[in-house]
Amino acid sequence: MNRINIIALGVRDMARSVKFYRDLGFQSSETAECPQVIFFNTTGTKFELCPIHGLAEDISASNPPKITDGFAGITLAYNVRSEQEVRDTIELARKAGATMVKEPQPAFWGGYHAYFADPDGYYWEVACGAGVWQFDEQDMLVL
Numbered sequence: 001m002n003r004i005n006i007i008a009l010g011v012r013d014m015a016r017s018v019k020f021y022r023d024l025g026f027q028s029s030e031t032a033e034c035p036q037v038i039f040f041n042t043t044g045t046k047f048e049l050c051p052i053h054g055l056a057e058d059i060s061a062s063n064p065p066k067i068t069d070g071f072a073g074i075t076l077a078y079n080v081r082s083e084q085e086v087r088d089t090i091e092l093a094r095k096a097g098a099t100m101v102k103e104p105q106p107a108f109w110g111g112y113h114a115y116f117a118d119p120d121g122y123y124w125e126v127a128c129g130a131g132v133w134q135f136d137e138q139d140m141l142v143l
Helices: 014-023 052-059 083-096
Strands: 006-011 038-041 046-051 075-080 099-106 112-117 123-128
Touching: 006 014, 006 052, 014 038, 014 046, 014 083, 046 052, 075 083, 083 099, 083 112, 083 123
Parallel strands: 006 046, 075 123
Antiparallel strands: 038 046, 099 112, 112 123
């Protein structure tokens, strides 16, 4: 087992989250503003949004996981090639309605990064590897 096919986020308001991710540039063949579920076409994986209560019940109808607010120990990352791309992506997220968590700045590991939160509080890091990271022909990060 060495692959992630789908990353699913449970969201509280499908219409709001679908609009937010479309405003960030995520693309899907789904055209509804408030679908039951949506899969965005991303390089290497599919990115899914679904109602959080339905996701919890899908995990266990008799004992669903507790739905809470706040940091759950997971972040999502969008890696880019330059510091300017970090700044540009953060501005796009800001215009889409993201909450800025950490403005673009040098990272302790030598790169450059920033963090924002989506409407449900999921944290996204936007980072570049300061000329160290490379990308393959499918635009996937090579580490």
